[in-house]
Amino acid sequence: MAKVLMIHPDKCTGCRNCELACSFEHESRFRPGASRVQAYTWEREGMSVPMMCQQCDDAACVKVCPTGAMHRSTTLANLVDWDERVCIRCKMCTVACPFGNARYDAASSSIFKCDTCQGAPECVTFCPNGALEFVDDEQQVRSRKKAYAAKFKEAFQEVS
Amino acid sequence: MFGWTGTTLRVDLTKGTITREATDLELAHDYLGARGMGGKIMIDEVAPDTDALSPANKLIFSPGPLTGTFAPSAGRFEVVTKAPLNNVIAGSNSGGAFGPELKYAGYDALIIEGKAAKPVYLWIKNDEVEIRDASAVWGHTTPDTTDLVRAETDEDAKVACIGPAGEHLSPIANIMNEMHRAAGRSGVGAVMGSKNLKAIAVFGTGAVTVADPDRFKAAVMKARKLIQAHPVGGTGLKAYGTDVLVNILNQTGALPTRNYQDGYFPTADKTGGESLAAKQLVRPKGCFSCIISCGRVTKVDNPAYAGYGEGPEYESAWAFGADCGIDDLDAITKANFLCNEHGIDTISLGSTIACAMELFELGVITAKDTDGVQLTFGNVPAMVEMTRKACTGEGFGAKLAQGSYRLAESYGHPELSMTCKKQETPAYDPRGVQGIGLNYATNNRGGDHVRGYTIAIEVLQNGAVMDPRVTEGKADLDITFQNLTGALDSAGACLFSTFGIGAGELAEMLSAVTGVEYSVDEFMKIGERIWNQERLWNLKQGYTTDDDALPKRLLTEPIKTGPAKGEVNHLDKMLPEYYQLRGWDEKGVPTKAKLKELSLA
Numbered sequence: 001m002a003k004v005l006m007i008h009p010d011k012c013t014g015c016r017n018c019e020l021a022c023s024f025e026h027e028s029r030f031r032p033g034a035s036r037v038q039a040y041t042w043e044r045e046g047m048s049v050p051m052m053c054q055q056c057d058d059a060a061c062v063k064v065c066p067t068g069a070m071h072r073s074t075t076l077a078n079l080v081d082w083d084e085r086v087c088i089r090c091k092m093c094t095v096a097c098p099f100g101n102a103r104y105d106a107a108s109s110s111i112f113k114c115d116t117c118q119g120a121p122e123c124v125t126f127c128p129n130g131a132l133e134f135v136d137d138e139q140q141v142r143s144r145k146k147a148y149a150a151k152f153k154e155a156f157q158e159v160s
Numbered sequence: 161m162f163g164w165t166g167t168t169l170r171v172d173l174t175k176g177t178i179t180r181e182a183t184d185l186e187l188a189h190d191y192l193g194a195r196g197m198g199g200k201i202m203i204d205e206v207a208p209d210t211d212a213l214s215p216a217n218k219l220i221f222s223p224g225p226l227t228g229t230f231a232p233s234a235g236r237f238e239v240v241t242k243a244p245l246n247n248v249i250a251g252s253n254s255g256g257a258f259g260p261e262l263k264y265a266g267y268d269a270l271i272i273e274g275k276a277a278k279p280v281y282l283w284i285k286n287d288e289v290e291i292r293d294a295s296a297v298w299g300h301t302t303p304d305t306t307d308l309v310r311a312e313t314d315e316d317a318k319v320a321c322i323g324p325a326g327e328h329l330s331p332i333a334n335i336m337n338e339m340h341r342a343a344g345r346s347g348v349g350a351v352m353g354s355k356n357l358k359a360i361a362v363f364g365t366g367a368v369t370v371a372d373p374d375r376f377k378a379a380v381m382k383a384r385k386l387i388q389a390h391p392v393g394g395t396g397l398k399a400y401g402t403d404v405l406v407n408i409l410n411q412t413g414a415l416p417t418r419n420y421q422d423g424y425f426p427t428a429d430k431t432g433g434e435s436l437a438a439k440q441l442v443r444p445k446g447c448f449s450c451i452i453s454c455g456r457v458t459k460v461d462n463p464a465y466a467g468y469g470e471g472p473e474y475e476s477a478w479a480f481g482a483d484c485g486i487d488d489l490d491a492i493t494k495a496n497f498l499c500n501e502h503g504i505d506t507i508s509l510g511s512t513i514a515c516a517m518e519l520f521e522l523g524v525i526t527a528k529d530t531d532g533v534q535l536t537f538g539n540v541p542a543m544v545e546m547t548r549k550a551c552t553g554e555g556f557g558a559k560l561a562q563g564s565y566r567l568a569e570s571y572g573h574p575e576l577s578m579t580c581k582k583q584e585t586p587a588y589d590p591r592g593v594q595g596i597g598l599n600y601a602t603n604n605r606g607g608d609h610v611r612g613y614t615i616a617i618e619v620l621q622n623g624a625v626m627d628p629r630v631t632e633g634k635a636d637l638d639i640t641f642q643n644l645t646g647a648l649d650s651a652g653a654c655l656f657s658t659f660g661i662g663a664g665e666l667a668e669m670l671s672a673v674t675g676v677e678y679s680v681d682e683f684m685k686i687g688e689r690i691w692n693q694e695r696l697w698n699l700k701q702g703y704t705t706d707d708d709a710l711p712k713r714l715l716t717e718p719i720k721t722g723p724a725k726g727e728v729n730h731l732d733k734m735l736p737e738y739y740q741l742r743g744w745d746e747k748g749v750p751t752k753a754k755l756k757e758l759s760l761a
């Protein structure tokens with residue numbers, strides 16, 4: 001069974017607890033710049049969207065990595081993992097990721113990319129609004145689909 | 161060093177100098193940060209007789225030790241300065257993400273002094289700090305200013321700025337950050353305007369460190385659970401925002417109506433949070449590290465009042481609503497948008513318009529004074545038009561932008577200004593809720609609810625129940641809230657976190673972050689120290705026990721209708737006990753022994 005990290009921008013309030021939880025988990029301090037998840041807010045529209053690595057099956061970052069540091073995890077399903085011992089910091093992965101979800105951090109000489117906290121993502125624990133969800137792939141879109149189904153149900157109930 | 165960054169940034173706009181100094185950590189232990197530390201810096205550096213709008217006044221932006229951590233709903237900062245409205249220590253508290261960003265840039269406080277020769281903005285990117293020309297930004301609204309400054313600095317910079325009201329030195333001008341959050345009260349925006357400082361943009365990439373990460377995480381988890389399980393902190397505020405209070409206060413009979421001529425507004429429901437959620441609400445929003453999400457992203461489609469933005473909060477909805485005899489929530493929301501865009505305090509302005517409406521109905525002012533507008537209670541377009549004029553400083557608006565005390569006094573009727581120490585009292589009628597009256601009268605910044613929110617017990621029954629109509633026990637209750645809030649504000653926490661947690665949880669999180677052990681008693685003592693420090697400043701400003709007063713109307717004119725019909729406030733029954741419990745003499749002056757106990761003498 002593989003778990004996936006789902007984002008629900010419609011529920012996000014832009015509080016950035018996810019960023020705080022992520023940096024705290026990885027560095028034991030609060031440095032949103034070190035967070036692997038970023039919640040961006042468009043202040044005029046009052047809309048926020050959390051962004052993080054999608055753990056792609058056909059991952060560009062893995063493909064371009066010359067050392068195999070960026071690799072598909074053998075222990076956890078659906079995780080693209082980064083091995084800091086093998087990595088030469090050539091930063092090709094940061095160039096390749098089409099979403100900007102891998103970045104190089106000079107301060108810690110690391111590649112910042114979501115590692116799902118090795119299967120127990122802290123951002124999900126700390127998101128107070130259910131905007132981040134770590135769910136089985138089979139149930140990945142269930143809540144969203146059901147919410148829409150419920151709307152149809154209401155509409156049909158009214159006409160019938 | 162944990163919690164605090166250890167560095168304070170000082171910018172002298174007259175000389176154009178930028179200096180860094182070590183944060184005095186011993187003081188930080190005793191005053192925490194934000195309101196406490198900012199107030200202490202101000203008292204030490206600003207002479208009491210300084211003109212608030214002169215270059216000698218200082219403007220201090222200060223987050224707290226919890227700011228920038230994931231302590232729930234604790235990402236706030238305080239703007240501290242001598243208040244142009246009433247000479248008190250203005251400490252205006254705001255959320256958003258500006259305070260945390262200042263910490264990540266490396267600063268416990270930013271002290272601004274002097275006056276720039278021409279409009280400037282400040283650009284802080286970690287340790288690179290620049291004073292930049294703002295001539296192209298001057299005159300713009302707060303959202304436009306934010307965008308313009310970001311275009312010149314960093315698209316993710318956090319921006320605090322003034323709007324036209326601050327530029328015009330309105331003593332009720334505020335400072336807005338992230339477009340929609342306000343350091344709202346006592347005219348802090350005018351001080352920024354007087355310094356020719358249009359905006360401050362901050363971008364920080366540093367960290368806030370924690371003394372004991374495991375202990376902190378455990379304390380945070382516990383605090384989160386308590387807030388999330390609370391009906392107000394966990395559910396109510398997110399669903400309906402603070403405006404949910406309209407119906408609650410109306411049902412208590414303590415919703416001030418038509419400039420406090422009454423305490424009950426029959427159609428108030430149309431202006432409440434439930435109505436807002438049904439119509440104008442787009443989605444809830446949270447400040448940095450917030451788990452409550454009381455913020456309201458709102459829009460108005462009605463072409464007469466169309467707009468998009470945030471709010472209104474309860475007190476704003478009351479000021480432009482019941483207090484003006486208005487129940488049109490589209491119009492109220494529009495007035496709130498205008499205030500945010502132009503950087504003016506909603507509570508003070510709404511209450512000032514209500515005061516003008518009464519002056520108009522009494523015939524003290526006429527359409528000649530009001531630029532031809534029939535400024536009667538319940539006149540919806542007139543209310544919005546007057547808000548717009550006050551925002552831009554046009555015509556009669558320039559008078560409204562002075563606040564209700566100066567307005568009413570200029571027409572010879574200061575008694576119609578519903579203010580304490582010249583600041584407008586908010587949306588809780590002291591005739592229907594006795595304790596909040598004592599708080600208004602004794603509050604160090606004048607008419608203010610947040611620094612002694614006795615409503616939490618008297619009306620909302622949060623953790624304890626007390627009859628709002630009685631005076632017994634209210635002195636003690638008020639003091640407890642005033643002290644608690646002094647410490648809570650200074651830690652960087654949001655008042656709404658008390659819908660779930662209290663001094664115990666806050667002291668525990670503070671200890672874990674800073675590595676300094678704070679017991680509940682010490683935490684409360686810090687709050688008491690801060691309260692007394694502010695009191696001493698007020699005494700130096702010439703305030704006396706005579707100013708620990710309420711507008712006469714609240715003591716002599718009973719509420720006419722509704723559940724609290726016939727009630728007046730009995731301040732005289734509470735004030736002597738308040739002084740006594742505070743350890744002050746009968747004139748309200750802190751005794752030597754008290755000051756010694758608080759290390760203030």
Ligand code: SF4
Pocket residue numbers: 052053054055056059060061062080096097098099100101102113
């Ligand atoms: S870093 Fe980018 S390319 Fe690599 S797995 Fe994540 S989202 Fe895909």
Ligand code: SF4
Pocket residue numbers: 011012013014015016017018019039048050126127128129130131132
């Ligand atoms: S914690 Fe959740 S609600 Fe808050 S910013 Fe992150 S995803 Fe959005």
